[in-house]
Amino acid sequence: METNFIDLAKKRRSIYALGRNVKLSTDELTDLIKTNMKQAPTPFNNQTTRAVILFGDSHEKLWDIVINRLKQEVPDEAAFARTAAKINNFKAAFGTILFYTETKTVKEFEDNFPLYADNFQDWSEQAQGNAQYSVWTSLAENGLGANLQHYNPLIDDEVRAAFNIPASWRLRAEMDFGSIEAPAGDKEYMADDDRFLVFK
Template identity: 80%
Template sequence: MKTQLIDLATQRRSIYALGRNVSASQEDITQLIEDAIKQNPTPFNNQTTRAVILFGASHEKLWDIVIDRLKQEVPDEAAFAKTTAKINAFKAAFGTVLYFTETKTVKAFEDNFPLYADNFQDWSEQAQGGAQFAVWTALAENGLGANLQHYNPLIDDQVRAAFNLPASWKLRAQMDFGSIESPAGDKDFMADSDRFLVFK
């Protein structure tokens, strides 16, 4: 069996030590991310995933928003110092992809296909997972590391205002990416016998 996809999926890891030693252009990275999302399957081809790709000052603005918002939630100064250090590690990356779901599209499909209406929210989340995996793997194939964060819904309003985004775009995740300054550690797996069933 061919294993190129499995090899690339194995290469994709959560990398937290990211930097800006990136040789690819912002334009090439943008095209890579856009293509990965466009080729990701969605139910009924409804294409509910949206993405905002941030570089430079816009990338830093996003993580400043996160720090400012978390300061309201972490009253202890020592704890907030640790939180700030963590967020600054994301800020040190080369860029960020913000993933959104277009809720108007989800609602339209619920209305147009009432037999499946209860599924479209779940299906949009599945599409998100596929898009995020596709982008993450494509970045890894090109020697870039990434990790996925979920500061939504805490930062939703501030992000929408900062980047003038439609109210119908619901923030689902934040993926910072950049040069790999330190590799990921070993990854543990549960027993296959507890995870898979095969019937013949």
């Protein structure tokens, strides 16, 4: 039995200590991200996933937006200091991918396939999971760490204005990535008997 994919899956962890000691160029990383998203499956091949790839000042600008937005939500200075430290760890990474869903496409498929209309929102989320997992695992294959954040919808309006994002794109997650400066901790797993049913 081949286990190359499983070996790669084990490399894909939530890495929070990220840096900028990255050997791949921004063009190579952009191509890697694009290719993974193109190859990730979507229902009816409707290709609802979108991405905004941020490097350099644009990457830092995103996390400044997050910090400034959270400042409005965390009025306690001590609590905000902890929050800002966390966000600055993300800012220290090499880049960020903003994962979006094109809501116009979801609506078109709801209208064109009424029998399945109630499913296309759920399926678009499944497509997001496919795209995010594919990109994340491919980054891990290339020795890069990443983690996935969800500051949407708090930051949606500011991010849309800052990067001229189409109004029909709905932000689903933010993935910062970079060199691995410290490994992830041990991962715990629930008992197989609580998770799987197998019938032979």
